[in-house]
Amino acid sequence: MKKGKFLFLFGLLLYMSGIYLSTIWVVAGAAIGVTGGLLMGASTYYLAMKN
16 A cells, blocks of 8 residues: 555544544544644645656
């Protein structure tokens, strides 16, 4: 699996789990959600570099 797709899927997983966890633990869920969003955003750099 390529780096961009891996980062996107892993970021999406973190983002969705952060949304779920923020209903229970607000600070931890928000931090995980933000990290997942950052990974999804960083993956666009690699997805745009298709040759």
